[in-house]
Amino acid sequence: MSKIENLELLVVGGGPAGLSAALAAANYGIKVSLAEEREFLGGQLIKQTHRFFGSEKEYAGTRGIDILRKLIDEVNKNKNIEVLLSSRVLGIYEDNVVTILNDHKMKKYYPQSIIFATGASEKFLAFENNDLPGIFGAGAVQTLMNVYGVMPATNVLMIGSGNIGLIVSYQLLQAGVKVAAIVEAAPKIGGYSVHASKLRRLGVPILTSHTIKKAIGKEKVEGAVICELDNDWNEVKDTEQLIKCDAICLSVGLTPLVDLLKQRKVKTTYVSELGGYVPLRDENMETSIKNLFVAGDVSGIEEATAAMIEGQIAGLSVAKRIGKNNKKEIEKRIEEGKNELELLRSGPVGKKIRKGLSKLGLNHGKNYNENFSEEALDISHLMKTGVPSEENLKNKLPSEEKVFDKGPIAISECFQRFPCDPCVKSCPFNAISENGNINNIPYVDFEKCTGCGICVSKCPGLAMFVVHKNFSETTSVVIMPYEFLPRPHKGEIVKVFDREGKYLCDGKVIRILDGKFQDKTAAVSIEIPKRYYLQARNFKVEE
Amino acid sequence: MRIQNHPILSFNRGKQIKFYYNGKELIGYEGETIGAALYANGVFKFSESKKLHRPRGIFCAIGHCSSCLMTVDGVPNVRTCITPLKDGMKVESQNIGVEINE
Numbered sequence: 353m354s355k356i357e358n359l360e361l362l363v364v365g366g367g368p369a370g371l372s373a374a375l376a377a378a379n380y381g382i383k384v385s386l387a388e389e390r391e392f393l394g395g396q397l398i399k400q401t402h403r404f405f406g407s408e409k410e411y412a413g414t415r416g417i418d419i420l421r422k423l424i425d426e427v428n429k430n431k432n433i434e435v436l437l438s439s440r441v442l443g444i445y446e447d448n449v450v451t452i453l454n455d456h457k458m459k460k461y462y463p464q465s466i467i468f469a470t471g472a473s474e475k476f477l478a479f480e481n482n483d484l485p486g487i488f489g490a491g492a493v494q495t496l497m498n499v500y501g502v503m504p505a506t507n508v509l510m511i512g513s514g515n516i517g518l519i520v521s522y523q524l525l526q527a528g529v530k531v532a533a534i535v536e537a538a539p540k541i542g543g544y545s546v547h548a549s550k551l552r553r554l555g556v557p558i559l560t561s562h563t564i565k566k567a568i569g570k571e572k573v574e575g576a577v578i579c580e581l582d583n584d585w586n587e588v589k590d591t592e593q594l595i596k597c598d599a600i601c602l603s604v605g606l607t608p609l610v611d612l613l614k615q616r617k618v619k620t621t622y623v624s625e626l627g628g629y630v631p632l633r634d635e636n637m638e639t640s641i642k643n644l645f646v647a648g649d650v651s652g653i654e655e656a657t658a659a660m661i662e663g664q665i666a667g668l669s670v671a672k673r674i675g676k677n678n679k680k681e682i683e684k685r686i687e688e689g690k691n692e693l694e695l696l697r698s699g700p701v702g703k704k705i706r707k708g709l710s711k712l713g714l715n716h717g718k719n720y721n722e723n724f725s726e727e728a729l730d731i732s733h734l735m736k737t738g739v740p741s742e743e744n745l746k747n748k749l750p751s752e753e754k755v756f757d758k759g760p761i762a763i764s765e766c767f768q769r770f771p772c773d774p775c776v777k778s779c780p781f782n783a784i785s786e787n788g789n790i791n792n793i794p795y796v797d798f799e800k801c802t803g804c805g806i807c808v809s810k811c812p813g814l815a816m817f818v819v820h821k822n823f824s825e826t827t828s829v830v831i832m833p834y835e836f837l838p839r840p841h842k843g844e845i846v847k848v849f850d851r852e853g854k855y856l857c858d859g860k861v862i863r864i865l866d867g868k869f870q871d872k873t874a875a876v877s878i879e880i881p882k883r884y885y886l887q888a889r890n891f892k893v894e895e
Numbered sequence: 896m897r898i899q900n901h902p903i904l905s906f907n908r909g910k911q912i913k914f915y916y917n918g919k920e921l922i923g924y925e926g927e928t929i930g931a932a933l934y935a936n937g938v939f940k941f942s943e944s945k946k947l948h949r950p951r952g953i954f955c956a957i958g959h960c961s962s963c964l965m966t967v968d969g970v971p972n973v974r975t976c977i978t979p980l981k982d983g984m985k986v987e988s989q990n991i992g993v994e995i996n997e
Contacts, residue, residue, distance in 0.1 A: 389958070390977065401903045415903070473959050483962075485939040485952025492956035492976075500931035501906035503896040527898050571950050572939045837902045872903050 354460060359385050361670050362450060362463035364441050364612065367395020368656045369648025369663035370469035371423040376667025377467075378432035380675050380682060385461070386433055387452055389440040393427065394420045395471055397656060399494035401526070402519055403812035403873075405544070405772040406657040406696065407790055413774030413812055415871070416656065444616045448643075464674055465643040467666045468613060469659075472606035472627065472649035477511060480566030486573030490520045490603035497527045505599030509576050510534040511564050515543035515655070517603035521551055524601075526836060531556045532597045535578055537563045537585065540735040544701070545768045546813025548738035553890035555853030558738045564600065565592065573599055608650045616641060625708030626652030632712060635690060637666035645669060652712075654705055658696055665689040694720075699769045699791035700727050724769060724791045731767050739851050740767055749886070750798050756885075760803025760820035760829070762796050765889075766813060769793060778810035805831045805877075809870040818875075821885050828885035829862065834874045840864060840893045848880055849890040856884050859891060897935050912982040929975035929986055930956065930963050941965050941975060942989040965989055 363374045366388030374386045392398070400416020411419045427433050436454065443451045450461045474489035476482070488504060490512070496502045508529055510521045513536035521531045534551065539561050541548045548558060561581045568575040580591035607628035610620055619632045619640040630652045637645045645666040648659035665686055672682045697705050698720045709715050733741040744767045750756065764775065764784065771790045778784075783800035784807060786792040807816040808831050818831035840846055840861045848859040859878040866874035880888050898906065909925030916938060923932030930953050933941065940950040941963050954962040958977035966987040967973040975986070 391979065417904075474955060483944070483949055483951070485941070485950050487954065489955045489960075492953055495956040495976075496931055496934060496953075497898060498904060500927045500935075501898045501901070501904070501908070502927075502931050502935045503898055504934070506896075526902050572952065835902050837900050 356449060356460045356462045359383070359461050359463040360674060361385070361465050361467065361667075362387065362461060363467045363469060363667075365395065365469035365471055365648070365650075366390070366393035366435070366437075367469060367471050367648060367659070368397050368419070368423070369471075369650075369659040369666075370395070370467070371427055372660040372663030373467045373469055373645075373647050373667035373670075374433050374663075375423070375426055375430065376664040376685075377671045378430045378667075380668070380671035380678055382432060382667075382671050382675060384433045385436060385463070386427070387436045387439040387441055389438070391438045393424050393435065393437070396491065396494075397423075399491070399498040400519075400656070401498055401523060403774075404657060405770060405812050407692070407771060407773055408777045410657050410660060410692065412657075412772060413778070413810055419656075441612060444612055446616075448616075465645065465670045467637075467645040467647055467663075467670065468650055469646070469648045469663060469666075470609045470612060470650045472608050472653055474602070475605040475607055477564070477602050477604050479564050481569070482567060484567050484569050484573050485571065486569065486599045487567060488599060488601050490516045490601050493520055493599075493601050494523065497529070498523065503527065503529060504601075505529060505573075505597070507532055507597045508599045508601050509564070509578075509595050509597040510601050510603060512536065512603035512605070513538075513541045513543055513548065513558060513560070514603060514605065515547060516606075517601075518543040518547035518551060520601065520603060521556060522547065522554075525551075525554055525556070528837075532595050533557045533559055533578075535562045535564055536560045537581055539583070540732070541738060544770060544813065545731060545734050545738070545740075546766060546811075546815045549734075549740070549765065549851065550814045552738040553849060553851055553853055555849070560736050563587075567600055568594070573597065576600055606649060606653045608652065610650060613639065613646070613650070616644065618644065621712070623652065623708045623711045625704045625711070630708075630712070633714075635665075635714060636669040636686065637662055638669065643670075643673070652705070652708055658693060658705075661689050661693050661696070665693075695790060696771050699724055699771055701768070701770045721789070724789055727769055728793055729767050734767055740765060745886075748795070755798045756819070756821035758798075760805075760818050760831075761798050761801045762803060762805075762807055763817045763819050764794050764796050764807075764815060765817065766794055766811070766815040772812065774810045774812055775807045775816055778806050780804070780806065803831075805865060805875045806869075808833050808875040809865065809873045814873070817889065818877075819885055821882065823879060826882055827879050828882045829877050829879050830885060830888045831863075831875050831877045832889065832891060834876045834891070835872060836893070838893050838895060839866065839874065840876055840891075844893065846878065846891045846893050848878060848884070848888045849892070850884075850887045851889050853890065856888055857881055859888065896937070912980065914980055914982070914984040914986060916986050917988055923980045925980070925982075927980055929965070929967065929973075929978050929980050929984065931976075932980045933975070933986070940988070943991050945990050945993065948991075
């Protein structure tokens with residue numbers, strides 16, 4: 353019989369949760385083995401080219417791929433972490449023996465504690481012909497284009513308007529792929545409004561209360577038939593329409609990958625708000641089996657920031673239990689992590705997560721600040737269309753027109769409450785504020801704002817603009833964020849669009865900030881006829 | 896089709912290598928998966944379903960869905976979406992024209 357290797361901590365899964373868990377434990381002297389089934393670390397972070405929301409403390413405003421680079425660097429430098437790549441965990445048995453397959457060899461391990469950070473898998477959707485080549489999960493599209501630089505198609509129909517559907521649509525456009533439309537069965541957009549708005553500005557239609565009926569094609573996708581849904585989610589007669597596309601991307605949710613947990617007979621329960629069957633666990637991420645912890649999407653579908661904090665809590669909890677020193681300090685850090693999670697989940701978009709967690713018996717007795725759990729503005733029109741209403745805009749624009757006379761000022765077009773603060777943190781003049789709560793909507797103090805344009809590149813949602821109404825007698829200048837190719841040149845004439853992606857006018861590029869500080873989100877100043885200063889919100893450079 | 900220029904990413908592709916898809920010589924890069932290389936070469940259909948012979952291609956690209964299985968160097972049911980491409984690899988479609996008797 354082959355020998356069994358003893359381990360202090362085995363972390364399964366090298367995504368954001370697993371990496372954070374390994375680091376948190378290893379930093380307190382725990383010997384960690386980190387098993388990842390792929391030949392590289394990173395999980396899904398490896399495809400996330402967009403900037404993250406959240407608080408500055410947890411890398412908000414940094415692109416997912418850059419967060420990953422930092423985590424991997426730290427893991428590789430840490431002498432307490434042994435990384436096992438191309439190592440698939442195949443089994444975990446009642447005596448806690450774990451079998452790992454590597455290079456066609458099966459090895460046995462006996463870890464004192466385990467953290468499962470196995471992530472999630474994508475949900476599927478039933479419709480006619482849904483097995484045709486060219487129908488992808490959203491993650492597959494991201495893998496092909498962002499990891500391997502391969503175009504998945506030329507014209508994609510996106511199904512689902514959650515954050516993944518919106519973000520992947522935007523990334524498709526960045527890769528030079530057309531997005532025919534985004535189809536959403538619910539009457540409102542599922543993801544953050546800022547993501548929806550930036551797609552609308554680029555001319556992508558978002559069809560709420562619509563669904564896909566069938567895929568067209570013999571050997572691969574050639575189109576799709578979609579239709580409208582009524583309030584009861586039934587098809588509205590005679591609303592079928594044919595959409596031409598060469599790929600259909602499904603982004604209809606994720607479900608936790610709990611297979612290994614079930615094998616070990618960890619207690620699980622179905623919680624729809626958390627994506628399906630999730631393990632029962634306590635606030636330290638420990639499951640019904642002692643010394644068996646979970647972190648990240650396997651414990652309930654959320655996002656990468658929460659996954660990293662959960663990983664830290666799980667790692668620290670292991671360190672507290674089997675480590676020898678620093679118990680007080682570790683306890684303090686666990687508390688900090690819990691507070692941070694609470695903050696992340698305290699806004700209106702965290703409602704679903706809070707409801708799901710309460711079904712697991714978690715967060716009982718914790719009173720979330722109800723002032724922040726409802727939206728501050730009526731954003732129903734915005735969430736249906738991706739375009740802010742006149743009312744929404746009025747709320748964020750200067751109350752007096754003469755404010756525009758003082759010079760360039762920043763306009764924040766962020767109308768939804770969610771935990772995010774890079775605009776606030778980036779302003780050197782303290783002109784942007786969230787009134788002491790990261791979940792609040794940022795407001796600009798036009799007295800303090802100098803119109804410098806730093807926030808334009810720093811906002812992860814591309815929702816900051818600078819407007820200089822009286823640039824000349826007849827023209828205004830709008831500074832807009834730009835993350836596409838080709839880059840504009842000074843003096844070039846570009847096409848300018850409004851918030852719905854409708855062509856407004858031609859504009860002249862007068863300044864481009866595109867250095868290291870902007871980190872590929874250029875801040876481009878465009879001179880336009882004065883009458884469009886409140887409408888011009890996007891531009892395209894002709895190839 | 897490969898993405899040549901990208902506003903955020905730069906692709907550091909490995910060495911160019913040759914591989915064979917149903918006997919036809921194709922070019923891929925070291926460090927990419929078989930699936931990505933096939934897609935870049937415009938191959939979308941990887942196999943057929945056993946009974947009804949419906950075409951199959953990549954769905955999840957992370958080794959979870961079994962939609963991209965092919966025969967690689969004589970070994971059937973290889974998950975081409977997560978298996979790295981190697982020089983001279985022989986990649987073949989599966990279950991094409993194979994009749995299953997019930």
